[in-house]
Amino acid sequence: MTKTAKAPKIMTKSKREARRAYCIILPFFIYIALWGLIPLVYGLYLGLTEYNGLASSPKFVGFKNYVDFFTTGDYLTLLWRQFWIGGICLLFNTVVSFIVGLALNVNSKARGFFRTSVYVPSIAAVSITSAIFVALLEVNGGINGFLKQIGQPTITWNYSQFWMVFWVVVYFLWRSLGPAAIIWLGGLQSIDPTLYEAADVDGASFAQKVRYITIPGLKFVASYIILTGIVGAMQMFDIIMFITKGNPYGKTDVLMYRIYRDGVVNFNMGMAGAESTILGIVTIIFAIIYFKVVLRKED
C-alpha cells in the first residue's frame, strides 16, 4: 500500500477572517479570563471553604457558609436592606435624572453650563466628597449650624436610621444624577422631531406627547439605565462605607458592605465568597425579572 500525501487544508475567506478576528480579541479574552473569570471561579470555590488568609490553604466545609447565610437571619437582613436602600436610590435616581434630562433638553444659551454642572459631581472622588458630606453631618457640622441659624433644633443625624438613609439617598442622587441625565438626554435627542411636529398638527397635549412619543422612544435608554441601576444598587457599598459605616448600630449596613468587610477587613473569606455568590445570583434574578416582565410586556 502506498501512503498518499495529505491534501493541504484550504481555508475559506470567511474562516480566515474569523481567525483574524479571534486573534484580535484574544488578548481581551485572556485579560477577562485572568482578571474576571479566574477570580469568579475562585470566589465560588472560596464560598465552600473556611479561610482567614493565615492558614496554608482553605479548608473545605461544603455548603456550611450558605447554610449560615440562610439560617442566622443577619445576612438575610443585610440582603433585604441592600435591596430596599438600593431600590430607593435607584427609584429616585431614575425619576429625577429623567426630569433633569428633560430640563437639559430645553433650548437655552446656558444649557452647556448646566449640562457640565450636573455631570461634575460624578467626576469628583467619592472619598473626598463623602468626607465633606460627613463633616456637614457632624453634631456641630454645617447642616446643624444652618438649622441653628434659622432657629430650628439641631438633629443628631447618626442616631437615626431614617436620616442616615435619607442622606445616603441624597448623596447617591447628587453623585449619580449627572451620568443618568446625560443618557436620558441622548435618548431624548434621538427621537425624531417630526413625530412631535405631527403631534402638534394633531393637537396633542404635552402630556400626550410624553406618553405616546417620548416614553416609547426612550424604552431602550430606560432599560439600560434601570438594568445598570439594578446592578449598581445591588453593589452599592462605597457610599455606605464612607457616609454611615453601617451606623446607627448596624441599621444601615448592607450586604455588599458586609462582603467587603468579611473579605478584606475581617478575612472571613469563605463567608465573603458565599455572600458574593448569593448577591450575584439575586442581582441576575432581578435583572432577568425586569427584562422578562417589564420589557417583554412592553413588546
Next chain:
Amino acid sequence: MKKRLLAVLLAGMMALSVTACGGGSDGGSGNDGGSSSSAKIVIPFIGYTEDQIKAAEQTAEENGTELGAEAQYHIKLMEAVEEQYPDYDVDWQDWGWAEALDQKQRATLTAGSPLDLVAGETFMPTYANEGILEPLPDDIASLVTPSYLIYDTEGNPVAVSLKSSVFMLFYNKDLMEKAGLDPETPPTTWDEFKEMSDQITEAGNGEFWGGGIPSFPHAGGALRATPFFRQLGTDFGVDGKINLNDSKVQETLQFIRDMNKNFPEGLGNNASEDPLWNAFQKDQTIAFAINGAWQQTGCDQNNMNWGVAPLPTKDGTEGNCLVGSNFVGVPKASKHKEEAFNIIRVALQEDLQKIWLTESTSSGLNSILDNPDLYSDNPTLTTANEALKSGTFSGVAVFPKNDAQVWEVINQKVLARTTMTEDPIDEICSQATQEIEALLK
C-alpha cells in the same frame, strides 16, 4: 501546523506577560529562594523609608522643632542595625498600619513569600493563635514586662511590643474649677466620676460638659470601655466565649450609658473620634477624657491647664487595657529568623527605648520600668508605668474565630447601641450574644 504553534506560543507569552505584570512586587518580598545571606531581609513598619524620613524632617523644619520621638526611634534603630550588623541587607518597608498592614501581611503569607517580621496591634493575637509565629528567644521575652508579650495557644511568647500605653483619665482643671470642684482632686471611684461629671455638665449649662466613657462604634470604643469591665473582674469575652450576659458586663454598660449623658448628644459615640478630642483639647468644652499617653501632647499644644490620674475604679480594683502597642513577631516561614530576632533585640535596646519616654510613651523594658528616676518628673509616665507594674494587662479580648466580626457586633450593636438608645441593656446583650454565637460556631 507552524502557524498553529506560533499562535499558541503567542497566546502563552501574552498570558505570561500579563501574569508577570500582575505579580507586582519590586523585590519587596525579597525571599527569592536564595541563601539567607544574599537575600534581602524584609521588614515592614519598623524603620523608616527615605520618603518617611524626608516627611519627618520636613514636619520638624516647618514646626521649628526636633524630630518627633517616633521618627527619632525608627531612624536610630536603622542606624543601630547598620552599625551592629553591617552585613545585613535590610529592606525597610512602609506598609501602613492597622487593616492596611494586616491585608498586605496576609497577602504575603497567602502567596507563600512571608515577610521576615510581621507587625501590628489588634490582629497580632490572631496571628499568634493561628500558630504562624516563631516563639521568641528567652533573652528577648525576659527583657520586657509580661504585659508587652503576646502568647500562642501553647503558652509561648511569640510577639513583643516595642512601646505601649494604658488608659488614663486626663482632666481640664479650669473646667473643674468653674464647676466649683477642687482641680487638684480628680475622681478616684465610679461614683465620684459620675458626680463630678454631672456637676460640671450642670454648671456648663450647654456651654461645657463633664464627659464620660466613649462608646465609638469601632475599636476606639471597645478599647476605652474594656478597663471598666476589667475593674469588675469581667470582660466582653472570657476563654474565647462571648460574655455579654454576665451581670457585671451589664452593670458596666449601664454605667457607660449613665456617663454618656455628660457628653453633648452624638459626640461620645460618633463614628469619628476627632470631634471628641477636638472638644476636649482644642475647644476645651469637655472636662474628662479617657485616653493614652499621647493625649499629653494634645493638651500641651493647646495650652490646656490639665492633669492626669489613674482611671476611676468601682471598688479600688484596678483594670486596664493596653493601647497604642507596636507588636512585632517573626513568622515561622521567614527565611531570616535569626536576623529578624537580632533586629528585634536592637529595637529593644535601652538607649533606643528611652526615646519613647520623651513623648510620655511607656517602654516595656523591665530595666526602665524598674528605674523610676527615668520618669518620676513626668506625671503621665508615672501614672502609666505604675499601672503597668501593678498588673498584667493585655489588649482587648480575643475570640478564636471571626474575631474582627465579633468585635464589630460588640462595638456597633452593644456599645454604641447602649448609648444611642434607651433599649433595655439585657435585650441588647441577648440579641448581640445570639449573633456572636453564630459567628463563633
